[in-house]
Amino acid sequence: MPADQIILWIIVALAPVATIFALWRILKGPRIISKLMIRYLMKRRIAWVSLIAVMLCTAMVLIVISVMGGWLRMFRQTNHDLIGDLIIYRGSLDGFSHYEDMIADINKVPEIDAVTPTIRTGGLAEIGTAEMMTDPIHAMVEVVGVDIKQIGRVNGFVRSLHLQKDVLLAKADDFTHDAAQKRQDAATRAASDVPIDQFEAGQMQDDAQEDLAMVDSFRAKAADFPSFDKPLPDSVYRDQGFKGNPTKWGGIIVGSGVIGLRAHDERADNIYKARVKLTLVKVNPGDAGPSLGDMTSTNYYWLVDDSHTDVFQVDQGTVYLPFHVLQNQLDMGASTDTNAVTGQQEIVPARCSEILIRVKPGVDPYFVEPKVAAIVDAVTQKFGLDYGGFGQLKVETWDEHQRDFLNAVEHEELLLVILFAIISIVAIFLIFCIFFMIVMEKTRDIGIIKSVGATSSSVAAIFLGYGLSIGLLGGGMGLLLAYLVVHYINQLHAWMAHRFGLEIWNAKTYLFDTIPNTMNGRDVAVIVSVAILSSVLGALVPAIRAARMNPVEALRWE
Amino acid sequence: MTVAASESPILIASGVRKTFRMGDSDIQVLKKVDLTVAPGEFIAIEGRSGSGKSTLLHILGALDECTGGAVMFDGRDIAKLSSADRAILRNTQFGFVFQFYHLLPELNVLENTMLSPMIGNSVGQFRAKKTEIISRARELLAQMGLEHRLRHRPRHLSGGERQRVAIARALMNQPRVVFADEPTGNLDADTGRQIMAVLERLHQNSRQTILLVTHDRTLAQRADRVLVLESGRLEIADCRLPNAD
Numbered sequence: 001m002p003a004d005q006i007i008l009w010i011i012v013a014l015a016p017v018a019t020i021f022a023l024w025r026i027l028k029g030p031r032i033i034s035k036l037m038i039r040y041l042m043k044r045r046i047a048w049v050s051l052i053a054v055m056l057c058t059a060m061v062l063i064v065i066s067v068m069g070g071w072l073r074m075f076r077q078t079n080h081d082l083i084g085d086l087i088i089y090r091g092s093l094d095g096f097s098h099y100e101d102m103i104a105d106i107n108k109v110p111e112i113d114a115v116t117p118t119i120r121t122g123g124l125a126e127i128g129t130a131e132m133m134t135d136p137i138h139a140m141v142e143v144v145g146v147d148i149k150q151i152g153r154v155n156g157f158v159r160s161l162h163l164q165k166d167v168l169l170a171k172a173d174d175f176t177h178d179a180a181q182k183r184q185d186a187a188t189r190a191a192s193d194v195p196i197d198q199f200e201a202g203q204m205q206d207d208a209q210e211d212l213a214m215v216d217s218f219r220a221k222a223a224d225f226p227s228f229d230k231p232l233p234d235s236v237y238r239d240q241g242f243k244g245n246p247t248k249w250g251g252i253i254v255g256s257g258v259i260g261l262r263a264h265d266e267r268a269d270n271i272y273k274a275r276v277k278l279t280l281v282k283v284n285p286g287d288a289g290p291s292l293g294d295m296t297s298t299n300y301y302w303l304v305d306d307s308h309t310d311v312f313q314v315d316q317g318t319v320y321l322p323f324h325v326l327q328n329q330l331d332m333g334a335s336t337d338t339n340a341v342t343g344q345q346e347i348v349p350a351r352c353s354e355i356l357i358r359v360k361p362g363v364d365p366y367f368v369e370p371k372v373a374a375i376v377d378a379v380t381q382k383f384g385l386d387y388g389g390f391g392q393l394k395v396e397t398w399d400e401h402q403r404d405f406l407n408a409v410e411h412e413e414l415l416l417v418i419l420f421a422i423i424s425i426v427a428i429f430l431i432f433c434i435f436f437m438i439v440m441e442k443t444r445d446i447g448i449i450k451s452v453g454a455t456s457s458s459v460a461a462i463f464l465g466y467g468l469s470i471g472l473l474g475g476g477m478g479l480l481l482a483y484l485v486v487h488y489i490n491q492l493h494a495w496m497a498h499r500f501g502l503e504i505w506n507a508k509t510y511l512f513d514t515i516p517n518t519m520n521g522r523d524v525a526v527i528v529s530v531a532i533l534s535s536v537l538g539a540l541v542p543a544i545r546a547a548r549m550n551p552v553e554a555l556r557w558e
Numbered sequence: 559m560t561v562a563a564s565e566s567p568i569l570i571a572s573g574v575r576k577t578f579r580m581g582d583s584d585i586q587v588l589k590k591v592d593l594t595v596a597p598g599e600f601i602a603i604e605g606r607s608g609s610g611k612s613t614l615l616h617i618l619g620a621l622d623e624c625t626g627g628a629v630m631f632d633g634r635d636i637a638k639l640s641s642a643d644r645a646i647l648r649n650t651q652f653g654f655v656f657q658f659y660h661l662l663p664e665l666n667v668l669e670n671t672m673l674s675p676m677i678g679n680s681v682g683q684f685r686a687k688k689t690e691i692i693s694r695a696r697e698l699l700a701q702m703g704l705e706h707r708l709r710h711r712p713r714h715l716s717g718g719e720r721q722r723v724a725i726a727r728a729l730m731n732q733p734r735v736v737f738a739d740e741p742t743g744n745l746d747a748d749t750g751r752q753i754m755a756v757l758e759r760l761h762q763n764s765r766q767t768i769l770l771v772t773h774d775r776t777l778a779q780r781a782d783r784v785l786v787l788e789s790g791r792l793e794i795a796d797c798r799l800p801n802a803d
Contacts, residue, residue, distance in 0.1 A: 552616050
């Protein structure tokens with residue numbers, strides 16, 4: 001190990017040793033140590049400067065680490081949640097075949113927990129309710145086909161849905177209550193002698209009936225959760241006035257941002273009356289056809305739910321269809337074709353875009369990755385699949401798949417550590433300077449207590465304890481300040497944006513629409529500990545100087 | 559007060575030398591000092607300013623180390639003790655009264671008086687003996703006429719009061735020897751006389767061993783034995799000196 005590194009490690013090791021020594025002497029050593037330490041802390045105003053310095057340094061680092069570190073953790077977590085542990089994919093819209101064979105073999109690997117295929121393609125969506133049809137929204141979207149019963153076992157997609165089981169049941173309860181209320185009102189009016197009231201009572205009975213149909217519908221969706229089931233009764237869809245056969249249209253889930261919603265926005269029930277017209281481009285592995293027109297496919301769906309993954313770009317431009325529905329719309333399902341050479345009927349296997357895999361808890365995805373890659377190789381060789389060149393079939397872990405992004409993020413993490421180190425060094429030097437001044441100022445006191453019998457270690461402990469108490473108080477106050485700022489950071493940000501027009505956090509840049517506002521326990525422990533150790537380290541040299549002072553010279557100090 | 563011949567000396571300095579380095583040259587302040595102090599004795603060491611009186615007192619009181627010779631306390635060579643043992647000696651056996659009082663400004667009168675037990679006892683021990691320690695400190699301060707000043711800070715006291723607090727502090731652990739370094743040097747004549755009266759009373763009532771350093775011959779004359787430090791050597795004072803009358 002080079003000499004400079006040895007010196008650095010000695011300095012780093014000195015801080016905890018000095019802290020333990022100071023604590024031990026404060027608790028077990030002479031009473032004068034704690035007495036003078038507390039008295040100096042309360043009476044010397046210059047010590048408050050170092051206390052404030054430690055507080056601000058701690059708070060600043062905690063806030064930055066909590067926001068940026070929280071962002072990094074969110075980024076990693078959501079990326080992990082979007083994918084799963086491993087992914088098999090091909091960088092081509094026509095996808096790859098024989099995925100069912102691959103899935104069957106992958107499922108046999110003991111470390112595998114769940115596997116699901118998905119399809120990804122681009123499309124043009126027109127979204128609007130019957131009232132909005134003169135002015136619906138149009139958006140270019142990424143269309144993802146998911147097996148909704150299976151994908152929840154692989155990644156966090158199901159958790160991103162708005163209409164969770166409890167939300168659906170709460171809605172059902174609301175409608176039950178409304179229906180009961182309407183029936184009660186209808187009974188009151190029916191008893192009236194006025195014909196108009198009797199007529200209204202009949203209408204109320206009908207409304208109550210509709211509410212009960214809603215109850216059944218929401219309950220059925222809750223019972224089948226997660227699903228692409230429509231949340232409203234068929235009668236509602238039929239009455240929307242759209243052409244065609246609206247009750248036969250399937251469900252589509254849209255990213256919350258596509259319809260302008262945020263995570264905690266209130267969802268009006270009429271968003272589930274919105275029709276989504278989706279136009280896709282079918283891409284076949286062979287000849288693509290004479291024109292784009294031949295390759296497009298348009299279908300209608302009912303908006304059945306919205307997904308909020310927390311990733312701004314994903315929520316802003318993704319819609320989700322049932323895997324087989326999308327597969328069929330893109331002609332990616334299994335079919336038969338006539339061989340142009342032999343003239344014989346051949347089975348064209350079904351295709352998907354990617355396979356997402358979840359490994360069992362505690363298993364390292366990197367350990368399973370080669371096993372999955374071997375299965376993929378075996379299947380491609382068995383069926384003579386040629387996925388070389390640009391459209392290579394790849395097996396990657398979730399972090400390898402997002403490597404470019406994650407690398408940038410990790411560099412940012414390193415930058416934070418460097419920033420923290422610089423701030424700690426500044427704090428150490430600040431405390432060192434202040435303590436050096438205090439020791440100079442207190443030289444005669446040191447002579448006095450030595451003349452009355454204090455040992456050098458007691459003198460050192462007074463100043464180390466002084467540094468420790470500044471670290472503890474400054475660190476504690478910094479933690480409190482940081483907690484308040486981090487906890488209310490979104491409100492603070494909104495207030496700053498409103499009051500000064502200052503918007504620092506841009507969801508487009510930082511992917512998420514809210515600023516992370518939680519503190520990580522491990523980060524807090526490390527940062528506050530470093531603040532305390534830095535304070536002790538800053539006091540170390542002045543404490544040693546004080547301890548080594550000759551009492552006679554100290555008494556003569558002027 | 560006379561010293562019983564049968565009692566063995568409490569403090570013996572033999573051939574004590576002290577040299578200070580000043581730039582390139584050595585200055586020998588103490589050349590060969592011999593001194594024997596019997597228990598209960600009140601000795602005054604007199605000398606001109608810069609003669610090395612305070613240096614001798616610091617060496618005898620284990621505050622400083624001599625360059626040569628030996629200082630024996632209770633049969634033990636102080637120079638051979640570790641730094642921690644010398645600190646214990648200063649805390650339990652010696653008491654110091656300085657010219658400039660040397661009280662801690664952050665502590666009040668009572669706390670300054672309790673400095674020795676606060677240094678000599680751990681947190682737990684101090685807590686166990688707290689009542690006893692406070693009662694002793696109050697008693698001493700009452701003897702010094704400072705019972706009404708217990709919670710005052712040193713900066714709110716007069717010079718004489720400060721010095722009386724310093725004496726109370728020196729006596730707190732019932733030391734075997736009290737070293738007083740020009741205790742009246744910073745006080746007016748009247749207050750100085752009061753402080754000397756306190757020391758004399760202490761010596762007469764409690765048989766307290768006192769080593770007083772002063773340049774004031776009149777004050778020195780009030781001790782049992784007066785020694786003069788001159789040219790780095792300690793000699794018996796000539797009582798016929800003009801200002802000794």
